[in-house]
Amino acid sequence: GQQLNQSPQSMFIQEGEDVSMNCTSSSIFNTWLWYKQEPGEGPVLLIALYKAGELTSNGRLTAQFGITRKDSFLNISASIPSDVGIYFCAGFNAGNNRKLIWGLGTSLAVNP
Amino acid sequence: SAVISQKPSRDICQRGTSLTIQCQVDSQVTMMFWYRQQPGQSLTLIATANQGSEATYESGFVIDKFPISRPNLTFSTLTVSNMSPEDSSIYLCSVQKETGAVGYTFGSGTRLTVV
Numbered sequence: 001g002q003q004l005n006q007s008p009q010s011m012f013i014q015e016g017e018d019v020s021m022n023c024t025s026s027s028i029f030n031t032w033l034w035y036k037q038e039p040g041e042g043p044v045l046l047i048a049l050y051k052a053g054e055l056t057s058n059g060r061l062t063a064q065f066g067i068t069r070k071d072s073f074l075n076i077s078a079s080i081p082s083d084v085g086i087y088f089c090a091g092f093n094a095g096n097n098r099k100l101i102w103g104l105g106t107s108l109a110v111n112p
Numbered sequence: 113s114a115v116i117s118q119k120p121s122r123d124i125c126q127r128g129t130s131l132t133i134q135c136q137v138d139s140q141v142t143m144m145f146w147y148r149q150q151p152g153q154s155l156t157l158i159a160t161a162n163q164g165s166e167a168t169y170e171s172g173f174v175i176d177k178f179p180i181s182r183p184n185l186t187f188s189t190l191t192v193s194n195m196s197p198e199d200s201s202i203y204l205c206s207v208q209k210e211t212g213a214v215g216y217t218f219g220s221g222t223r224l225t226v227v
Contacts (some may be wrong), residue, residue, distance in 0.1 A: 003154065033215045035215075040121075040221075040223075041220050041221070042116075042118075042204050042206070042218030042219065042220050042221050043204075043218050044218070045216075045217070048215055052217070054150040070206070083135050088154065088155070090215075099157065100216065102154045102155050102156075103154060104153070104154045105154055
């Protein structure tokens with residue numbers, strides 16, 4: 001099935017650094033979602049985006065819905081050890097609002 | 113958001129056997145889904161559990177292998193039948209509380225190892 005192109009696949013950074021990851025699609029999306037999954041847990045919703053150009057923050061996290069509606073990015077500022085996990089983008093494309101399409105994930109490791 | 117209790121959290125099973133995974137939600141929800149997450153991979157939708165009727169399966173998944181029940185608006189089960197080592201994965205229950213609600217809430221998953 002369709003999947004989103006998510007990059008980078010993995011990141012290893014120092015505590016305090018900023019992080020940026022993005023997702024792209026070949027088709028237009030109506031909604032972009034960013035999830036975080038920690039070991040042994042299910043994904044937890046971080047940020048939801050609903051319209052092109054929208055910029056939304058949740059604490060140190062900021063995400064944007066791309067103008068073309070085919071991409072989104074997530075930034076984490078001043079990373080801390082508890083930011084460790086796998087970050088997934090997901091969304092509903094314009095042709096199917098009932099099935100969530102997922103990225104392959106970005107694995108983040110933070111060195112204290 | 114809804115609170116999901118998924119059981120068992122993990123299991124090790126013999127090939128050829130079946131395992132039933134339970135998903136209990138603390139409130140009524142409109143949509144319930146079952147996902148599979150293979151090691152180091154993203155999430156793949158298995159099926160949508162429909163209350164009072166047969167589940168809607170995604171391409172590559174069939175009812176004989178993954179029978180699903182949803183007797184009411186707060187509970188669903190997924191059975192992994194006639195297991196083989198290739199079925200070793202994390203199985204996740206997910207719900208959408210109301211139509212149009214933001215995103216989906218996930219259970220903590222069932223880590224299945226087939227030996």
